Structures are given as C-alpha cells and as structure tokens.
Amino acid sequence: MTRKQSLYLGITKGLDYHEMVFASKKHQWPDADKLMVDLFVEFAKYITKYEKEMLLALGLPDIKKVRAGEDVEGKYVVPDNAQRQLQEIMREWLGKIYSERSSELFNKYMVKQFNVGRKHFVEKMREGKSPDYEDEYLYQVVQNGGKRISAELSLKHINEIMAHIQEMAISGKNPMQIGRWLHQATGEGRSWWWNRIARSESSLALDAAFESSMEKYQIPFEEWVCESSACLICSQFCGGVWQRGEGPEVVSDTHPNCLCLRIPRLIYEDKTREPWTRPSPYDMPYTPIELDALR
Numbered sequence: 253m254t255r256k257q258s259l260y261l262g263i264t265k266g267l268d269y270h271e272m273v274f275a276s277k278k279h280q281w282p283d284a285d286k287l288m289v290d291l292f293v294e295f296a297k298y299i300t301k302y303e304k305e306m307l308l309a310l311g312l313p314d315i316k317k318v319r320a321g322e323d324v325e326g327k328y329v330v331p332d333n334a335q336r337q338l339q340e341i342m343r344e345w346l347g348k349i350y351s352e353r354s355s356e357l358f359n360k361y362m363v364k365q366f367n368v369g370r371k372h373f374v375e376k377m378r379e380g381k382s383p384d385y386e387d388e389y390l391y392q393v394v395q396n397g398g399k400r401i402s403a404e405l406s407l408k409h410i411n412e413i414m415a416h417i418q419e420m421a422i423s424g425k426n427p428m429q430i431g432r433w434l435h436q437a438t439g440e441g442r443s444w445w446w447n448r449i450a451r452s453e454s455s456l457a458l459d460a461a462f463e464s465s466m467e468k469y470q471i472p473f474e475e476w477v478c479e480s481s482a483c484l485i486c487s488q489f490c491g492g493v494w495q496r497g498e499g500p501e502v503v504s505d506t507h508p509n510c511l512c513l514r515i516p517r518l519i520y521e522d523k524t525r526e527p528w529t530r531p532s533p534y535d536m537p538y539t540p541i542e543l544d545a546l547r
C-alpha cells in the first residue's frame with residue numbers, strides 16, 4: 253500500500269489511522285518540535301503511572317505481565333469498589349495534566365509553544381517585541397484543549413470502561429484478556445492518542461501566536477506553509493496566500509497533528525485565493541470523490 257493510499261484509507265475510516273500516521277511527525281522548527289516531544293513524554297509518564305494503578309484497583313495482573321501478555325488461568329471477577337477507585341484515579345490523572353486555574357502540565361506547555369510561535373512571528377517581522385503571556389487567543393486554545401483532555405479523562409469514560417469490563421467478566425474472560433484490553437483502551441497502548449494531543453494542541457498554540465499577531469501588526473496577507481510530507485487535505489493549501497483572516501486554519505480546517513504553519517506576508521502581488529469557507533472536516537468529512545480530486 254502506498255502512503256497516499258494508506259492516508260486515504262485512514263481518512264475514510266474516520267481519521268484514527270490517519271492520526272496515528274501523523275503522530276510521530278517532526279515539526280519544521282526544532283524548538284517547537286522539542287516542546288511537542290517533551291509534552292508527550294510528560295503525558296506518557298502519567299499513562300504508565302495511572303495504568304498501573306488501574307490494573308491494581310481492578311485486581312488485574314501487573315503492567316509487566318500485561319505488556320508481555322503472558323497467559324493467566326481462571327475467570328475474572330470485578331472487585332466491589334472498582335468503579336469508585338477508577339473514578340478517583342481518573343480524577344487525579346486529569347488534575348496532573350490540566351487545570352482551569354493553575355499552570356499544570358498542559359497549560360504550561362501551551363504557553364511555551366505560544367511563545368515559540370510569537371518569537372518566530374516577531375523575527376519574521378524583524379521587530380524586537382517580547383512575547384506576552386496574557387493573550388486572548390492563547391487563552392482560548394488552552395481552554396478548548398483542556399476541555400478536549402477533560403472529556404477523555406472523564407467520569408463518563410470510566411463508566412464506559414466499567415461497562416465493558418463487566419461484560420467481559422460475564423462472558424468468562426480471564427484476567428489477562430481484561431488487562432490487555434485496558435492496556436489498549438486507556439493505557440500505554442493508547443499512547444499514540446496522547447502524542448496526537450501533544451502535537452495537535454502544540455500546533456494550535458503556535459497558530460494562536462500567529463492569529464493574535466496578525467491583527468496587532470496589521471499584516472495584510474497570510475501564507476500556508478506545508479509540513480514536509482503534507483497529506484491530501486493540506487496539499488491543496490500549500491503555498492496559498494489569502495487576505496488576512498480569510499484562509500483556512502491549522503488543525504481545525506485540516507486534521508489532528510497537522511504540522512503546517514501559517515506565516516505572515518507583507519507583500520503579495522499575485523491574486524490571493526478566495527476566502528476559505530468549507531466547514532471543518534470534523535463537521536463534514538471529505539468524500540472519496542473530493543479526496544480523489546485533491547491528488
């Protein structure tokens with residue numbers, strides 16, 4: 253299967269495969285890429301920590317055994333207080349990553365990434381202004397990203413996990429089968445998802461710096477710069493120039509883990525592109541015919 257075919261398949265399957273392909277990509281800016289990696293590494297430490305605690309709370313084999321997938325005999329029985337314990341673990345996990353008020357892991361990295369974006373923007377404009385921390389675009393990015401994270405590490409999610417484990421126990425699955433499932437569903441087996449979060453949210457924070465600076469410096473044009481191996485969706489934007497505020501936006505108009513950039517242009521003598529009006533792919537996924545047309 254060629255790369256294009258696999259991406260195409262990923263998109264038509266509802267983005268998950270596509271997202272996984274993008275989860276390991278490098279950014280054009282080394283300092284932005286380093287922050288994305290660091291954020292993911294920090295997330296990953298918590299995945300292992302809390303997966304261990306969940307396995308223990310559910311009376312399942314420990315993480316070493318689960319990783320190795322050794323066989324375990326016997327039928328699994330769900331402990332009485334499992335749900336309550338999982339909820340506590342999940343609450344603590346979320347508290348370590350994101351908080352509406354304080355500067356937890358996620359908030360801290362978004363501010364850093366925003367400042368990388370601002371620094372590059374300012375360099376591009378050859379002005380020596382220092383980046384500021386209080387910014388409405390950054391605030392929105394952190395709030396929205398925080399909500400996405402909270403939705404994943406939520407009590408609702410615990411209810412779904414518990415319902416699935418109960419079903420598996422009733423159908424006579426052994427503890428290792430259940431441990432393996434948990435590992436894939438919410439533990440280390442789902443690390444790609446956290447990498448996706450780290451990269452998508454970092455891109456959004458970089459883009460917020462662009463967005464907040466465009467108005468401030470009255471930049472007339474915005475140009476789309478594709479990542480080195482842009483996908484079908486992003487390729488159509490490569491090198492495109494729009495009037496300020498009229499072009500597509502990184503991630504929300506493309507896909508998670510989009511590492512494209514928007515850069516300011518002071519002068520542009522050709523005709524700019526028409527304003528971008530298509531709804532986000534999340535609202536209306538690209539059809540196979542449209543994707544074909546983008547090749």
Ligand SMILES: [Zn+2]
Binds near residue numbers: 478482486506
């Ligand atoms: Zn892209």
